[in-house]
């Protein structure tokens with residue numbers, strides 16, 4: 053019997069038997085029974101110099117060449133990180149006009165992080181990975197883990213908040229979920245891309261302590277625990293000093309070809325064996341790109357988003373200029389072989405992995421995953437007099453006010469913009485849920501940005517309204533007077549200078565006339581609920597006038613359904629803030645001390661011609677709650693905060709020992725009881741406080757958390773275990789993590805400010 057047929061009969065995959073069948077003829081690189089490293093070596097040995105150089109740079113906006121002669125496929129990348137980007141033309145940002153590339157938009161990463169639930173993160177990665185695989189993409193350009201340093205950063209919505217531990221815990225399952233689909237997660241933007249203003253020219257200076265303790269841990273976890281197959285260099289520059297034979301050398305290099313970040317830390321310290329992809333247009337120097345660890349160059353001579361020089365691919369820094377340097381003997385081929393080996397490894401892990409699944413696109417399960425993540429990430433910030441959840445038994449009329457109740461939020465914001473199969477607006481979500489049980493009346497209240505287009509994807513909404521601010525306000529007040537509930541949906545949107553790539557926000561305040569509208573609505577209706585749709589903290593001058601405030605994020609396709617579930621109480625909110633809401637901008641370290649958005653004098657003299665602008669992170673390790681704690685500032689809403697519709701009671705926390713040694717662990721246990729009448733989830737947060745150390749340390753740092761589900765009346769003992777890693781700090785002189793014996797405290801709370809108990813312990 054024919055071997056192949058026999059194999060199928062036995063239920064074996066053809067790919068699995070191919071190698072044994074054709075042992076003599078099958079080249080090693082195609083033999084999937086062979087270890088990847090052997091296949092990489094073999095493929096490399098068969099390639100010409102030209103073929104190798106070609107693989108290191110793009111051939112179109114989102115792809116790079118394979119080796120057609122050897123049957124090695126092209127590499128196809130897609131944004132990321134909230135859904136699969138629609139297909140663009142070969143060499144243009146415009147839509148390719150496909151009709152089969154609409155996706156599910158998942159909640160923005162700030163919302164995912166706000167679930168404080170790694171299971172949600174895995175669900176997210178698995179679902180988006182399936183969509184990427186179905187669309188035949190090999191690299192998903194995400195997730196993003198740049199630390200939330202300032203609430204003005206236009207791209208915070210694409211990241212996982214201000215805390216290195218929380219982002220690390222949340223990024224790992226996302227990557228695993230994606231990569232199980234044979235799609236590489238490309239973690240971005242490595243590193244120090246903490247603002248959009250001057251993103252190509254800002255040169256970051258910071259201590260190694262801040263680098264290692266705050267800005268790198270999530271990337272490190274992505275690489276070492278998540279096993280990420282790709283990482284994206286950032287646009288900004290980073291300055292570092294290096295010991296050389298001729299003494300200390302000070303170097304300033306773009307992050308996409310920064311020796312310290314890529315060679316010293318990523319490759320040597322962390323052992324990364326994946327591909328370093330440049331950000332689109334982030335490469336500026338052939339020599340640095342050759343020798344400092346970049347593998348693939350994308351988007352040169354584009355601004356990364358819209359403009360671009362046509363068909364410049366042969367002129368890329370790693371294209372003809374590289375080939376020429378090798379041909380004339382200026383540089384050797386060692387680095388080239390390393391780059392191509394990394395790329396081949398990625399190809400064998402993705403497109404040439406015969407065991408990868410087939411994926412699925414915009415399935416009902418994906419919609420439900422988005423909804424579930426959204427419901428778990430929505431944060432109930434304030435709920436005076438238990439205004440929420442809305443009680444339909446008491447409601448005849450619900451007034452809905454605000455542009456964000458109807459505006460599509462999946463289009464815009466930069467490279468994460470999507471073409472969705474559907475997007476349920478907050479207003480539609482509410483109407484669907486309320487049905488005929490009450491009247492839901494909508495009026496606009498204010499006009500923000502009525503436009504809705506990105507790279508040819510149109511929302512198709514006509515949001516123009518020429519009435520004056522006063523007229524719109526008067527109408528909103530009128531409708532709200534006799535309503536049983538008023539829900540204001542406002543916040544930011546995805547337009548420039550809001551939650552949007554390539555620009556930062558101008559201020560912490562809400563744009564348009566929203567503060568005025570909210571203030572007036574609060575005067576006429578005591579059941580006012582404000583839902584803030586944003587990926588960033590906003591100022592809330594009306595916080596004492598408004599009983600109920602909800603952080604509604606950008607929730608994607610199922611936005612309206614998820615919000616309605618929470619507002620009506622079908623889902624009990626359990627999200628916790630992944631970043632601090634400061635009361636004022638001056639309450640943020642980067643604004644009080646740091647040089648944001650760059651050295652003032654240099655900014656004043658810069659003619660916006662690409663001059664480098666230096667920026668010192670003077671607040672150092674004191675980012676987010678670490679700053680607020682140190683300065684004893686009361687935030688508007690603290691890191692880790694989020695309420696529930698049920699109530700919880702907490703026991704006195706205890707430890708399994710009083711003294712631990714460096715190779716020991718220590719466990720803390722606290723009892724949590726649901727004392728209300730409905731099921732709910734609570735997040736127990738463990739912060740560690742070092743009582744005495746040779747270097748200044750934050751008052752406390754998050755080192756553990758657990759989300760628990762409790763039925764009414766149910767009580768659970770929650771145990772969190774740490775080891776000496778949780779007690780250590782980075783000593784930049786010794787260049788190592790240090791743990792100093794002495795006294796510590798485990799600070800256990802349900803936010804960084806709502807502390808339920810403190811357990812002292814000692815490290816010996």
Ligand code: BGC
Nearest residue numbers: 131193331332355356357467
């Ligand atoms: C962004 C990246 C994105 C890339 C490709 C750049 O402008 O910074 O995050 O993945 O474009 O769209």
